[in-house]
Amino acid sequence: MDNYIKDRKIDSNEWMPFTGLEDGGSLPAGDIYVPLEEWLNARETLLTRNGRLGIALRNTDDPAIIKDDLERLDLVVLEFPKMADGRAFTQARLLRERYGFKGEIRATGDVLYDQLFYMQRCGVNGFELRDDQNASHSLKAFDEMTVTYQPAFDEELPLWRRHK
Amino acid sequence: MYQYSEQDHQLLLERVSQFRGQVARRLKGELSEEEFKHQRLRNGLYLQLHAYMLRVAIPYGLLSSEQMRTLAHIARKYDKGYGHFSTRQNIQYNWPKLEDVPDILDDLAKVEMHAIQTSGNCIRNTTSDPLAGVARDEIEDPRPYCELIRQWSTFHPEFNFLPRKFKIAVSGATHDRAAVAVHDIGLRLVKNETSEEIGFEVYVGGGLGRTPMLGKVIRKYLPKQDMLTYLEAILRVYNMLGRRDNIYKARSKILVHETGEEKFRELVEAEWEKIKAGGLFLRDEDFKWVKGFFNDPAYEALPDQDADFENLMLSNADFARWVDKNIELHKQSGYRIVYLSLKTALQPPGDVTADQMDAIADLADKYSLGHIRTTHRQNLVLSDVQLKDLPALWEELKALDLATPNYNHVTDIISCPGLDYCALATARSIPISQAITARFDDYDFINDLGDVSINISGCINACGHHHVANIGILGVNKKGTEVYQLTLGGSAREDAAIGKIIGPAFEADEIVDAVGKVLSVYLESREDPEETFLMAYRRLGQAPFKERLYG
Amino acid sequence: MALQVYTASLLKEGLVAYLALENGHPSWTSDIHQATVSEGDALDALKKAAEQSEQENIVVAPYAIDVLKTEDGIVAATKREQIRADGPTIGLPQDNLRESRQAA
Numbered sequence: 001m002d003n004y005i006k007d008r009k010i011d012s013n014e015w016m017p018f019t020g021l022e023d024g025g026s027l028p029a030g031d032i033y034v035p036l037e038e039w040l041n042a043r044e045t046l047l048t049r050n051g052r053l054g055i056a057l058r059n060t061d062d063p064a065i066i067k068d069d070l071e072r073l074d075l076v077v078l079e080f081p082k083m084a085d086g087r088a089f090t091q092a093r094l095l096r097e098r099y100g101f102k103g104e105i106r107a108t109g110d111v112l113y114d115q116l117f118y119m120q121r122c123g124v125n126g127f128e129l130r131d132d133q134n135a136s137h138s139l140k141a142f143d144e145m146t147v148t149y150q151p152a153f154d155e156e157l158p159l160w161r162r163h164k
Numbered sequence: 165m166y167q168y169s170e171q172d173h174q175l176l177l178e179r180v181s182q183f184r185g186q187v188a189r190r191l192k193g194e195l196s197e198e199e200f201k202h203q204r205l206r207n208g209l210y211l212q213l214h215a216y217m218l219r220v221a222i223p224y225g226l227l228s229s230e231q232m233r234t235l236a237h238i239a240r241k242y243d244k245g246y247g248h249f250s251t252r253q254n255i256q257y258n259w260p261k262l263e264d265v266p267d268i269l270d271d272l273a274k275v276e277m278h279a280i281q282t283s284g285n286c287i288r289n290t291t292s293d294p295l296a297g298v299a300r301d302e303i304e305d306p307r308p309y310c311e312l313i314r315q316w317s318t319f320h321p322e323f324n325f326l327p328r329k330f331k332i333a334v335s336g337a338t339h340d341r342a343a344v345a346v347h348d349i350g351l352r353l354v355k356n357e358t359s360e361e362i363g364f365e366v367y368v369g370g371g372l373g374r375t376p377m378l379g380k381v382i383r384k385y386l387p388k389q390d391m392l393t394y395l396e397a398i399l400r401v402y403n404m405l406g407r408r409d410n411i412y413k414a415r416s417k418i419l420v421h422e423t424g425e426e427k428f429r430e431l432v433e434a435e436w437e438k439i440k441a442g443g444l445f446l447r448d449e450d451f452k453w454v455k456g457f458f459n460d461p462a463y464e465a466l467p468d469q470d471a472d473f474e475n476l477m478l479s480n481a482d483f484a485r486w487v488d489k490n491i492e493l494h495k496q497s498g499y500r501i502v503y504l505s506l507k508t509a510l511q512p513p514g515d516v517t518a519d520q521m522d523a524i525a526d527l528a529d530k531y532s533l534g535h536i537r538t539t540h541r542q543n544l545v546l547s548d549v550q551l552k553d554l555p556a557l558w559e560e561l562k563a564l565d566l567a568t569p570n571y572n573h574v575t576d577i578i579s580c581p582g583l584d585y586c587a588l589a590t591a592r593s594i595p596i597s598q599a600i601t602a603r604f605d606d607y608d609f610i611n612d613l614g615d616v617s618i619n620i621s622g623c624i625n626a627c628g629h630h631h632v633a634n635i636g637i638l639g640v641n642k643k644g645t646e647v648y649q650l651t652l653g654g655s656a657r658e659d660a661a662i663g664k665i666i667g668p669a670f671e672a673d674e675i676v677d678a679v680g681k682v683l684s685v686y687l688e689s690r691e692d693p694e695e696t697f698l699m700a701y702r703r704l705g706q707a708p709f710k711e712r713l714y715g
Numbered sequence: 716m717a718l719q720v721y722t723a724s725l726l727k728e729g730l731v732a733y734l735a736l737e738n739g740h741p742s743w744t745s746d747i748h749q750a751t752v753s754e755g756d757a758l759d760a761l762k763k764a765a766e767q768s769e770q771e772n773i774v775v776a777p778y779a780i781d782v783l784k785t786e787d788g789i790v791a792a793t794k795r796e797q798i799r800a801d802g803p804t805i806g807l808p809q810d811n812l813r814e815s816r817q818a819a
């Protein structure tokens with residue numbers, strides 16, 4: 001089990017994290033994602049591959065750095081190093097709302113039941129749940145709340161303007 | 165007052181059942197304490213010295229009588245028969261059981277109340293002027309703006325895991341009764357000099373705690389249509405750049421300070437440029453809709469005088485004192501604003517019993533159009549009392565111990581719960597406030613001293629606002645004994661200032677005398693009774709006070 | 716070596732509790748006088764029992780406090796812990812009001 005949810009369904013994770021470029025070895029086939037530095041260093045090489053490509057951002061990175069590359073990417077991985085650290089919520093919204101990213105935005109790290117609702121509202125659609133989380137139970141988290149006041153990725157308008 | 169829509173109700177119900185689930189998971193052990201803590205704090209639930217503590221939100225300090233009765237019911241049914249009104253216009257219960265909290269929230273939801281975001285690292289309850297809508301010095305009623313902010317900030321998906329708590333205050337009057345300068349964001353309604361349009365002066369980076377700082381004005385004039393987009397831009401900059409490596413450096417005040425005011429402004433403005441035309445841009449129809457909830461009540465056309473009232477003023481000195489101290493003029497002729505003092509020698513500052521709450525609710529219905537406000541100085545307000553009703557109201561308040569004539573005077577002390585309740589405390593604060601009140605409990609003395617504020621905190625977190633009191637008292641633990649540090653010269657009003665520590669701390673049995681000495685220096689040195697304590701302190705400086713205290 | 720007892724908050728109620736260990740069986744009491752006092756290496760048994768109770772979701776955040784044995788029994792060494800053991804040092808508001816009314 002990958003303990004992984006994609007678009008509100010339990011799914012299997014087909015992506016491989018890959019950091020080994022500096023060893024000069026050959027690039028693996030299949031779907032890989034690399035840290036931002038790798039991408040900045042070896043952009044051209046990475047683009048020669050056939051498989052799909054993703055980038056992992058640290059939560060201190062400004063997503064603007066990859067805004068012109070987003071069309072070539074199928075995945076952006078964001079990190080929630082601990083539950084209390086909410087920087088990636090902003091990154092997700094910027095990727096979607098400002099830079100129009102259409103691929104998967106994946107949450108990794110302390111991805112816990114009680115954040116899924118907020119993550120989804122910010123545009124995250126892939127969730128690598130922390131090991132101790134129960135994926136099928138977690139699916140409920142997306143619908144725990146149905147009323148949202150403010151615009152975010154899922155809503156363009158605030159509630160008070162929606163119902164008019 | 166804002167009326168919940170079906171969706172507002174729905175949201176509360178969903179929230180309660182979500183929290184019920186979280187509590188159940190915690191009790192079953194599926195959630196660790198560490199993880200549950202984040203959830204319970206987002207619902208105002210702390211684990212304190214003796215028990216859990218539940219903080220219930222009172223949005224911008226406005227309560228209906230029905231809500232007040234529910235607060236009384238909760239105090240009786242689930243607590244020990246009282247509650248504590250805090251400096252952030254909320255109410256706290258000191259003894260609820262974890263198992264009961266979902267039921268408490270259910271009861272609250274029935275009267276459109278909740279504990280959402282009253283704690284935790286998120287946007288907290290927005291506070292405002294307790295005289296909003298009735299003050300004579302008002303430019304515009306701030307409550308409609310507060311309500312928009314409340315909705316925007318409630319479960320904001322992006323800003324629910326901020327570096328640290330985030331507090332917003334809005335004032336709509338020329339006098340600042342909301343302490344905007346000590347909030348993460350302070351909004352002051354202002355009129356544009358040229359167009360007469362309403363907008364905001366925007367303060368950022370204010371806060372108390374261990375590094376007190378006054379907010380900086382990052383925008384002199386923000387059109388009201390841009391209020392929420394601008395707030396969103398500030399929060400976004402803070403969420404990305406606020407420090408997360410050190411909890412003591414995580415507040416927005418440190419970010420603004422370390423980034424520099426100018427640079428911080430540039431960051432905010434740059435972000436704002438990109439979102440200012442987005443869905444949060446406010447239109448006329450939005451204002452029209454929200455202002456509709458805060459229309460003036462149907463005031464009667466009344467003369468601004470009343471014979472019975474005037475007779476009692478002449479014949480009853482106690483009544484005259486109460487009127488002099490606790491009554492404020494109302495924008496409407498024939499009406500008055502009444503402060504209910506929660507500062508007696510009998511109760512901890514801000515504490516109210518369930519019986520008092522019920523009685524206050526009845527008084528609000530009888531005399532004040534059914535509404536009550538809470539103030540950041542831990543008092544209550546009946547905002548719409550007819551002049552002719554003041555004598556009767558006074559009699560009833562006296563019987564409830566709520567008519568002490570001391571508003572904004574020396575015994576109107578702000579005090580946090582301190583070591584009697586608080587797990588973070590280093591010293592007790594309530595007994596000190598009671599000792600000071602007992603010492604200076606003489607009307608003529610209080611009257612002669614005039615406008616002066618004493619605030620007490622039981623630790624450096626400064627929940628009692630001691631930094632911005634004319635006379636601030638901070639309890640510290642010195643090798644196992646409680647000692648008290650004095651700061652002088654602070655202010656939380658439009659002339660906001662952080663007080664300065666005057667010297668070494670005093671023992672618990674010395675601090676009341678020390679306050680007495682400070683007050684006597686003032687009384688002896690003031691130029692005339694018009695010169696307030698703060699004015700005199702600013703003229704004299706620390707020296708004469710130091711001399712008297714330590715010389 | 717200081718005498719110590721283990722204290723914590725009860726998960727369900729939030730109330731202050733002290734650990735009593737009888738024949739290896741832990742129980743939690745609100746009365747500090749009933750707590751098991753220990754010192755030195757013997758504390759380990761208390762620590763283990765306390766952590767066990769935490770894992771079983773009976774208590775939250777157990778820790779050891781210094782206590783003194785006096786004529787009146789066990790007394791916590793610090794002001795904070797004395798207040799935790801005995802409750803707020805001020806009366807509850809309604810009690811204060813009641814007293815003043817009776818006095819009046």
Ligand code: HEM
Pocket residue numbers: 210212217249250251252256328331346370371372373374411412415579580581585586587588625626627628629
């Ligand atoms: C009893 C439980 C309480 C706890 C655990 C608590 C905790 C804290 C902490 C840790 C801070 C420092 C925040 C920081 O700057 O990083 C703080 C500040 C503050 N608290 Fe409390 N507090 C409590 C009760 C209260 C009460 C009863 C009031 C109102 C009377 C209050 C109002 C405030 C205010 C106004 C500030 C400082 C202003 C600021 O910088 O935002 N708190 N509190």
Ligand code: SF4
Pocket residue numbers: 580581582583586587588589590621622623624625626627628
């Ligand atoms: S100032 Fe300190 S003692 Fe007082 S309530 Fe805040 S955290 Fe507790």
